[in-house]
Amino acid sequence: MSQLLPPDDPETDADADGAARPHHHHLEQARAQVIQLLSRQSVEKELLSRSESRNSDVVAQLVARQHQAALEQRLSHFHPADIAFVLEALAPEARDLAWTLVRPARRGAVLLETSDTVRRALVMSMPPEEVVALAGSLDTDDLADLVSSLPEEARQQVLERLDSADQAEVRSMLSFPEGTVGSMMDLDFIAVREDTTLEAVQRLLRRRKLLPAHTNQLFVVDRGNQLRGLLPLARLLLGDPEGQVAEVMNPRPVYFYTDDPSREAVAAFEKYDLISAPVLNLHRQVVGRVTVDAVLDEISERAQTEGLRQVGLTEEDEDLFAPVVASAQRRWPWLAINLATAFFASRVIGAFEPIIEALVALAALMPIVASIGGNTGNQSAALVIRGLALGQLGSDQLRRILRRELSISALNGALWGVVLGFATLLLYHQLPLSVVIAVALMLNMSVAALVGVLAPVLLHRLGRDPAMGSSIILTATTDSMGFFIFLGLAAVFLV
Amino acid sequence: MSQLLPPDDPETDADADGAARPHHHHLEQARAQVIQLLSRQSVEKELLSRSESRNSDVVAQLVARQHQAALEQRLSHFHPADIAFVLEALAPEARDLAWTLVRPARRGAVLLETSDTVRRALVMSMPPEEVVALAGSLDTDDLADLVSSLPEEARQQVLERLDSADQAEVRSMLSFPEGTVGSMMDLDFIAVREDTTLEAVQRLLRRRKLLPAHTNQLFVVDRGNQLRGLLPLARLLLGDPEGQVAEVMNPRPVYFYTDDPSREAVAAFEKYDLISAPVLNLHRQVVGRVTVDAVLDEISERAQTEGLRQVGLTEEDEDLFAPVVASAQRRWPWLAINLATAFFASRVIGAFEPIIEALVALAALMPIVASIGGNTGNQSAALVIRGLALGQLGSDQLRRILRRELSISALNGALWGVVLGFATLLLYHQLPLSVVIAVALMLNMSVAALVGVLAPVLLHRLGRDPAMGSSIILTATTDSMGFFIFLGLAAVFLV
Incomplete structure (x- = not known):
């Protein structure tokens, strides 16, 4: 959570990982190739594990390991969302193999992009310590998202292993019910005071080296942390540096309360073409923000499950590789x-x-x-x-x-x-x-x-x-x- | 179209109309109230037009006119998207009445927010001159959107009445087939050169007073207008003013070609959490940009018609007040x-x-x-x-x-x-x-x-x-x- 510009907040820049993105056509090809290779590899591995017991085919084993190293290398150039795509398209054995090839430092980011069921399957296959280790690379709200998709027992195990400050923050994020604005908000907003000059704000921003992703505006608050208005970055750039925030801010912005239904936020973002909006608690204090990417995720999640719900299938059925008996029962x-x-x-x-x-x-x-x-x-x-x-x-x-x-x-x-x-x-x-x-x-x-x-x-x-x-x-x-x-x-x- | 910062381009600021937006709960109430009033008004008007012929009830006419003036006043405080919502919820007679109460200067913005069928109905009820007059308040790409939803004959009438420069631009926008990135792009990007200093860029930006909506980054191009990279506003704000654009830009951005399918752009925006992305022609020259609000519109349009398509209904059936015989035939x-x-x-x-x-x-x-x-x-x-x-x-x-x-x-x-x-x-x-x-x-x-x-x-x-x-x-x-x-x-x- 960042307020009044703590200068050393380790945020990620919206485009920091942009360098890894070529034109999407190449991406689709690369992805399809890796999916094919991984499927093949997992079959080979299966065969090898049988021949291994006979200690017969050392060369084949070496070749397989080389292939795996090459795959690991290729995956390391993928965007987390693309790795998630690959994982979801793979059958369980191949998926497990692929997961071992994802570098531990990137696993948190990848998990955030997978569907709930695949995420649950992957996290369940890891010991709680490893899940907690992942947590280090995530923001509180992302961590809460991750934890919330776990079964109750695993959730408690992970929570208990967090340090107490993180634990309290994650628990407070988890307290917002599914379907509310609170459950879709993040904490990465930057707040400034009305009476600051634009120059001072710019100076404060320069001390951080990165802005949180989707920061198109700063939130203007008073001493009680109550919302006074919004300061778009564009106005900060274009305004008179000597002028005060109060003079150029938008004094009547769109905002939400934590317990507003998330569909209302979705509707407002669609209608007013928003990129980010402040979220207030009942005391009208700013506690977080909703960004357009969370709204997009919400919409496409809903659109994708719509067809399933109409024929009585649930979210769990999204995993095309879940066990047959359980699926039959559902x-x-x-x-x-x-x-x-x-x-x-x-x-x-x-x-x-x-x-x-x-x-x-x-x-x-x-x-x-x-x-x-x-x-x-x-x-x-x-x-x-x-x-x-x-x-x-x-x-x-x-x-x-x-x-x-x-x-x-x-x-x-x-x-x-x-x-x-x-x-x-x-x-x-x-x-x-x-x-x-x-x-x-x-x-x-x-x-x-x-x-x-x-x-x-x-x-x-x-x-x-x-x-x-x-x-x-x-x-x-x-x-x-x-x-x-x-x-x-x-x-x-x-x- | 804005390149290399023409300083007097009359762009709209992302939040220029923010002042008109209270919390969405009040909005919903206000909207429901106006819809009710308008429905009632149109019935009263119907009754009046009958009594008028008998020249009997002068007082009732005066009252009705007063009511209309009050409604006009209330509508003038609405966001164009809310007026569009009201229009779509009204039956045809009430809709026509409401349309006369929308001030001419705002009609273009309102039309852009309505569904295709309602838009067509409204535009068809106006003489071509009036449609052309609306055009003055719209960007080229918005104008093309508007024109593209008209029937062929009305489209030609409007196009012929535009001045030749506008006509050429609109025709070129209309040449991108439905379902391509070209058809969803806008022209409001700002392009800069690699060898400019950040300070010079900031100075150039200050000369415009407003930035186009959803400008989170500037496009970096070479002399041939080919894409070299992207300059996020955040980096412009945070970077060393003496430094050159080339040093801080993102040199490998996500981009699209005009003839890429729009679903690919949608997928990329979802996956990489983009706000805007450049669109190139086949010579790799920057010709426009896609923004997240166009992507949101695309997704929700698709999600909303999905249910209709599954039961064999088409876009035309969206208008719940279309004539019965035509609907039966469809x-x-x-x-x-x-x-x-x-x-x-x-x-x-x-x-x-x-x-x-x-x-x-x-x-x-x-x-x-x-x-x-x-x-x-x-x-x-x-x-x-x-x-x-x-x-x-x-x-x-x-x-x-x-x-x-x-x-x-x-x-x-x-x-x-x-x-x-x-x-x-x-x-x-x-x-x-x-x-x-x-x-x-x-x-x-x-x-x-x-x-x-x-x-x-x-x-x-x-x-x-x-x-x-x-x-x-x-x-x-x-x-x-x-x-x-x-x-x-x-x-x-x-x-």
Whole structure:
């Protein structure tokens, strides 16, 4: 944590490691090559460890060691984010091999860039002492990120081994719940006083040799450490050196409280094109900052897991190389729910068995009504979920959308109902059956639109993620209702 | 475009409008209030326009005008992004009313923040002269963004009315295809020479009064305008004023070419935590820059439309207030495909009608096999789509994942097949039927895993978006195969 410019704070410069970055095309090639080599190496190593026991192939061993040294050399030129990419793309044995080739001093930086599951796997494979040793190369907030992704027991082991000042800081960072601004902030801000001259600020900055990454502005605070404004570096550069900070600072900046939801910070950064913003505690004292890179990580993490959440998978499933049995088990709740709703739909059909026996064409046609209902409803649901995510659905808007989706589905239901009716007439030469399926399709599409709009809204009002469960509710409804409407109409009018 | 510091370039400061931003909670309230007021106002106006024709209610008209003036006043304190939010949340009539209340000088900035569809609707409602007048308040790249979202005819009308220099610049910006780095770059970079002293650079910067937003570094170029390195503002501030740019610059920066895909820029910004990066043409000359706010826009635009694309909706459907008939029509292709695949599945069942007639329980049970297959396959597909998006699926990894998903589905298929078999036994008291449905579930889950992995990979190899169509292919396959496997086994073993 840096305030009032402690001159010897060992911060990293935003571009200090820039020298290691060539054009990204070369990078992608280099990465793919290393992934291939590592995969091959780990197989060779496996073979060697077998032949070693027979003490037969000394030359092969030497060659393998040479290859490893070459790989280690290549990895040492990679950016930590690229090493993380390589680790995530590798199967577990190859990943472990690769990890031993990453120099200990860089392991902390690499761990910060990996996904939670891969990070956990790697850290779990290291003794706590080694994890604590890594900690030395990390900032408090990065250390807290690292520790927070560990299982409870490993977390305590690492925390106990930290010195007491670090321990207190990390524990205080860990106290911010997941999903709050506190959990995404860092402590690398520079604070100055209003009555300082720009020249004095520049002098103070020069004493440090590096600025924290993403420092586009300094935070202006009073004696009580309360936020007074922001001093953009550009104004510091361009302003009159004799002038005071108060004269050029932005006195009404965007700020956050530690317990604001992180999605609000994300929204504000997107909207106002921010690079960094101060974070205050309840006494309006500056305690940290949020930077655009943390916001980017948050957004892409969320976007990447969105698809998984929609089909009931969790963060743990991100690791494509997790053990099969554990992965199979994680899918049970979803399968159980799916089985239950499918069974219910089956019972709806079961109730109409006599009618199906009398007119077996109904069995062949009923899945069409159910399937189109499901897809129609999913379209309405996708629009509503997006509107909810953007916060654009007040009750006025909601009523309007419901009306609108019902109109669209009535229109399309009428049109495609006629199409389906004609197809049925061509196949079965039964006009009453064709009329029944046309009407059933239309009705089920209206049900689908209704449920498609209301299911996500209901989940949202109950404080749940509207994307998570709406497709189960929806398909369960459109299947059962599709069968019920179609077979019910058939029972009344056909048999 | 600013190079070698033209001192009178009218750039905007990153935080020049910061004074208008209170804490975001108040903002959300203010926004919701204005949206409500505007919705109400537009209804009142509608009523008034009717009463006006009767010349009856002069007082009501006066009141309405007063309300409008108050609203105009409130909107004038909003950030352009907040006004855009308000416009997007409003129904068309209220939106048009709100637009008349936005001061002309701010309309350009507001349009840049709205979604493409709303922007198009607003611009289409203005005569070309007015659009050209807006253009005066915008940078070339912003103007190009604005023009590019217009329909062809309106675009030409606006372009022809620009002065020839602007026209050439806008046309050259428009020449970069959607999805390339060129289309997301701006021209607001500041370039300096290697042999300048830091002091001279600072002096040059002071002559401009403002720096372009997101200027965290200056671009160092040679006489041919080729990129030599980057000079972070922090180093300019902290370095020895007598020293030369070449001594402190970052000589190996991340850069892009105009025709690089924009997703590569997005990936690089995420990975290397960049704020800005230079964009080069094929002669390695600096022609523009990408900033983190353009990257953020790109990511959130993509994330927001992801859910829509998965259910076959397009960008146009984002406008929740578009006319019903047009929206209904846009859903036709998807409905047609869905109807065709559902019809095919129905024909599969049709082929087994005699067996269903003989054992009507099959009709009730068959949707269960199809439905669970669909969900299983969607889980595999979600994992593969995510892996593809992250670029982590080489052929080695692919084979591994295929094996893995097949194992998981075999395991879960065996387990839940037994569960379903028992449930069937309890309901129908027929052991052979129970065995058939258990085996059918297991087989269809393996088919689902296979197609779930291969469908997105195939789409990806064909250069298509793997998320877009895979769920159609998948559901069509698991439905048809589910019915075929279950009814086929029944035909062989039961009747």
